[in-house]
Every structure is written in C-alpha cells, then in structure tokens.
Amino acid sequence: xxxxxxxxxxxxxxxxxxxxxxxxxxxxxxxxxxxxxxxxxxxxxxxxxxxxxxxxxxxxxxxxxxxxxxxxxxxxxxxxxxxxxxxxxxxxxxxxxxxxxxxxxxxxxxxxxxxxxxxxxxxxxxxxxxxxxxxxxxxxxxxxxxxxxxxxxxxxxxxxxxxxxxxxxxxxxxxxxxxxxxxxxxxxxxxxxxxxxxxxxxxxxxxxxxxxxxxxxxxxxxxxxxxxxxxxxxxxxxxxxxxxxxxxxxxxxxxxxxxxxxxxxxxxxxxxxxxxxxxxxxxxxxxxxxxxxxxxxxxxxxxxxxxxxx
Numbered sequence: 013x014x015x016x017x018x019x020x021x022x023x024x025x026x027x028x029x030x031x032x033x034x035x036x037x038x039x040x041x042x043x044x045x046x047x048x049x050x051x052x053x054x055x056x057x058x059x060x061x062x063x064x065x066x067x068x069x070x071x072x073x074x075x076x077x078x079x080x081x082x083x084x085x086x087x088x089x090x091x092x093x094x095x096x097x098x099x100x101x102x103x104x105x106x107x108x109x110x111x112x113x114x115x116x117x118x119x120x121x122x123x124x125x126x127x128x129x130x131x132x133x134x135x136x137x138x139x140x141x142x143x144x145x146x147x148x149x150x151x152x153x154x155x156x157x158x159x160x161x162x163x164x165x166x167x168x169x170x171x172x173x174x175x176x177x178x179x180x181x182x183x184x185x186x187x188x189x190x191x192x193x194x195x196x197x198x199x200x201x202x203x204x205x206x207x208x209x210x211x212x213x214x215x216x217x218x219x220x221x222x223x224x225x226x227x228x229x230x231x232x233x234x235x236x237x238x239x240x241x242x243x244x245x246x247x248x249x250x251x252x253x254x255x256x257x258x259x260x261x262x263x264x265x266x267x268x269x270x271x272x273x274x275x276x277x278x279x280x281x282x283x284x285x286x287x288x289x290x291x292x293x294x295x296x297x298x299x300x301x302x303x304x305x306x307x308x309x310x311x312x313x314x315x316x317x318x319x320x321x322x
Contacts, residue, residue: 030165031133032058032252049123050130053250057131061191061255064241065127068248069118074174076114078270081143084111084318095320099265101146103320108143109274111318115143118172119274120308124248128168131250132278137304137311139167139275139283142321147182147269148259152238154228156253157197157221159275160289162297166281169257171249174270177242181269182262184249189236191252200224201290213287220290232256279311 031037032054041054049065056063085092085102095103109115119138128136139159159167177183201220208216240260243249251257262269277283282300284292292298302315 030131030253032131033165044130046130047126050127053127054131057250057252060188061252062186062188062239062241062257063250064243065124065248065250066244067246068124069121069172069246071246073114073117074172074245074270077108077112077118077143077174077272080112080114081105081108081145084108091320097322101265103322104148105143106319106321107140107316108272108318109138109141109312115141115272116307116312118272120310120312121248122308124170125310127250128170128276131168132166134278134280136168136276137279137313139277139313140315141272141274143272145268145270146265147262147267149182149262149265150258151225152185152187152229152232152256152258153225154195154254154256155275157224157286157289159253159277160284160286160292161277161281162284162292162295163281165253166277167253167283168276169249169251169253169273170276171243171251171271171273173243173245173247173249174272175268176244177269177271178267179240180263181267182259182265183269184241184243184257185260186239186241186251186255186257187232187236188239190232190256191254193231193235195224195227195231197224197290198293200227217287217290221286224290228256283313283315 031040037058038055041051044051053063053065092102097103109119119141125136155167155169161167171184200223201216204216204220204223241249282297284298284301288298302313304311304313306312
C-alpha cells in the first residue's frame with residue numbers, strides 16, 4: 013500500500029487541500045496502484061464530494077450492532093430513559109464502538125480502511141463514532157467546525173447503513189459538488205468579537221458557529237444540486253470533509269434508520285473542535301488532545317466515552 017507515498021504524499025499546492033482537491037487529482041488516480049473500487053471512490057469524491065462502497069459490510073455484522081445496542085439499552089435502562097427526545101426516541105450514541113465489538117469491527121473494516129488510506133495518502137485511523145437509531149433530519153451543514161485538522165481537510169465521515177434506508181425514515185442528503193466553495197471561519201469569529209466584546213468566549217464561539225452554519229446553508233444551493241442518497245444495509249458512504257450534507261425530513265419519524273458514522277483521520281493528525289476551528293492561528297497544529305488504543309491492526313482514538321448526545 014505505501015508504495016503510494018511517492019505518488020500521493022508530495023505536498024499539496026495548497027496546504028489546506030487534500031490531494032483529491034488538486035488540479036491533477038484525476039490523473040493521479042489513474043496512475044495509482046490500487047483497486048478499481050478505491051479509484052472509483054476517489055473519482056466520486058473529486059467530482060461529487062460523495063461516494064458509496066456498495067455492500068462493503070456484511071449484513072450479519074450490521075445486525076449484530078443493532079443487537080448490541082439493544083443489549084446496551086437493557087443494561088443501562090435508566091440512562092437511556094434520561095436521554096430521550098421529545099418523541100421519546102433515543103438520541104444519538106457517541107463512541108459505541110468502544111462498547112460493541114461488532115461496531116468496532118465495522119469501524120476498522122480492512123477493505124474500507126484501505127480505501128481511506130488511499131484517499132488520505134497516508135494510513136487512516138478511527139477518531140470517534142455516532143450510532144443512530146433514527147434519522148437526524150439535520151439541516152444541510154459541513155462537519156469541519158467539529159472535526160478541524162491541521163493541515164486542513166484531513167477527515168472523512170464514513171457512514172454505514174445498518175438497515176435499508178426508506179424515504180419515510182429521512183435518508184442522507186448532500187449537495188453534489190458542494191465541497192468546493194470556501195467559507196473562512198476566522199472573519200466570522202472576529203466579527204462576533206467586534207459586535208459582542210463583553211460576551212463570554214463560549215457565547216462568542218456559539219454565535220460564530222451559528223453564523224458559519226448559516227453561510228453554508230445560504231451558499232450551498234448555488235454550488236450543486238441536492239441529492240438524496242439511496243443506501244441499503246451494508247453500504248458505506250464516504251463524504252468529503254467540506255461537503256454540505258444532512259438528513260432529509262422523515263415522513264414517519266417513528267421509522268428507524270439504523271446507521272453508524274465513523275469519523276476518520278490520518279494516524280498522525282489530531283482532530284479538534286469548533287473552539288480551535290475559529291481561533292487557532294499559525295501553521296502548526298494545536299496540542300494533541302488524545303491518545304490511542306489498537307484493534308484489528310488500526311489505531312482508535314481515546315477521545316470520549318460512550319454517551320448519548322443531543
């Protein structure tokens with residue numbers, strides 16, 4: 013695999029860019045000594061910002077995660093009951109891969125990880141995960157404030173459908189080609205600081221995040237069409253770190269949409285949150301935030317416990 017270094021590890025012309033974003037990226041894909049599946053994933057991400065690895069995860073393993081989730085709920089009934097939304101549905105569960113061996117196996121799947129190695133141009137690892145029983149119905153957004161890296165764009169969302177996703181459950185949606193337009197975070201935060209100098213840092217950051225998200229929602233329709241992704245059990249969707257995406261409205265909010273999204277980065281790159289996204293200056297990365305354990309030959313970040321999250 014790492015005979016690819018001479019092909020892919022040369023410094024990008026723009027330090028914030030993945031090699032996928034460089035002008036010669038499609039030509040570099042064709043020269044790469046990797047599988048056709050990896051090449052097609054790269055082509056899709058270059059052009060559309062989104063790709064699907066069909067049937068990458070066995071259905072039995074998907075079902076095991078659902079069974080593990082039920083077992084976790086039975087063993088932690090009071091905690092689950094305290095973390096229901098207004099429709100009495102469980103919220104999303106963070107870092108379930110630390111509890112479920114089946115989800116850990118999905119997160120570190122050798123075939124998917126080899127594709128990510130190619131897409132990053134270096135060895136991939138697992139940062140965090142989110143497990144969903146229901147669709148998010150989340151507005152169009154970019155993940156970058158919550159998964160900020162130095163160099164930039166060293167992150168992929170890797171979303172596995174644990175069951176078929178029917179229209180009534182609120183499928184994943186994205187803006188095709190919407191990963192190309194820039195929205196700089198620093199000017200947004202500086203404007204908030206100027207307008208509200210007496211606010212706490214936390215309040216300033218939260219308003220900056222709201223405004224930045226608003227800019228993404230406002231500008232994304234000018235850069236591509238909105239696409240609803242048809243995804244079946246065992247399919248793995250990967251999106252570009254700058255891709256605007258979300259959860260389409262659920263026609264039946266009680267219908268499950270079992271899925272897990274694993275957040276992945278290169279082994280040598282730490283992932284930071286929105287405070288650093290808006291405030292960190294300088295070419296170097298902020299201090300490291302977490303350590304790692306290993307499973308299935310891959311590093312897994314120790315970046316938070318298993319917990320429900322709104």
